[in-house]
Amino acid sequence: MRFLDLNPNGGIGANCTVCESGGFRFAIDSGLHPKFAGNESIPSHSKIERNSLDFIILTHCHLDHLGSLPILSREHQDAPVLLSYPSSVLARRMLSNSISVMKRQRNELNLRELPLYGRGDLVDLFDRMKTLSIQQPFTLEKDGRSIEVTLHHAGHVAGAVSVEIKTPKERILFTGDILFDGQRTLDGAQPLLEKVDTLVTETTRGLSERDPSRQRESEIVNLLEESRKTLSRGGSVLIPVFALGRMQEMLVVIDEAIKRSAIPKVPVFCSGLGMDLVNHFHEISKNTNRIRFNRRVLRSLGARPLPRKLEPGREPPMQGIYLVSSGMLVEQTPSYVMASSMLGDDRNCILFVGYCDPSTPGGKLLDSVYGEPFEFEVYNHVEPIRAKIKQFDLSGHADRDQLVAYAEKLSPKNIFLHHGDPKAREWFADALKPIGANIINPEPLQFYET
Ligand SMILES: [Zn+2]
Ligand SMILES: [Zn+2]
Incomplete structure (x- = not known):
């Protein structure tokens, strides 16, 4: 096969992979x-000729995989977009939100090219979406040749899939973002367990070694205990989350905890997109038993939307739990403004539940120490760090050792390293050596041939 990574910066970011196999050319994700x-x-979509893709596959609806799909599909008008049923529901909401965000950014950042796509592009894209059943091979034909696409449950987030490609010559597996362990609201991956010729594996957690004493359930217990202590001393809890997946999971965790009095009943505030997605999760869960979610959780918690006009640095409107995006405190997001109002008070806490890139405000905050001044650059505002800052390991990605063990089972001839920072990929390149495969850590925008 031929492999081309169109994510121009490497690492994790604007994910988009182009492959050629058995006379077909296809792309996986466009973030x-x-x-x-x-x-x-x-x-870098322009690296490939317009209208040259035979099909496009979406692995899941996080924006680093989905966010530029309307552009790619606009440039490849004949390519059907293959995806799982939950993704077909979630993609609509995520992309329409993305247009609103880009319209706002047009003025805030003075970027005249925004929005990069409009409602019309979404209509065209939705028309070309084809929902595939999981573990049911789907055959595409062209010039007397055929290729088979099979999606497998990948855990991670509702609708996430690994992608198996089969031609008369070879079998390829793309793990996508994958989590083998189950979560409160979503079952773990049901991965392919047959030999493949080429494996394209995610490498997100290459640099994080799992501390055996910190399993998922014990992390949840510790997070709730920290929240209980904070609320009992009159403070508020900020939990920065991804709006898609992590927020719904945390809603269920908090609701259960309040019901068994593990934490006191206080107001719970959520950001808008996450609350909207609750309805979509509810709909999806009616059609699959792998997702356990009911929108009643919002009523049970008395969850309310975050007040619209929040002033940076001003005390939160009332004591409570703030479950708001983004997960990494990215500038101008609800979690960023809430952090600016909560950081200076030592009764409060900020609890991270996922990975924070070191260059984001969340990553910088995790790297700082108590008492230091912390700058909210876009507000030109400084707060001393007095709130308690903690991070819990509730990642949506498989542990690195699990991924190595998985690669071993598939005994591939070639392994492409994907979706990971340079150092994380290095760890995998080393750890995968005993398998004896040809390991490729692809440079962006270069073709590789196996
Ligand atoms: Zn993801
Ligand atoms: Zn991702």
């Missing part, structure tokens, strides 16, 4: 880089 905006945030 937006969460740290950039405008043209800088999209994959």
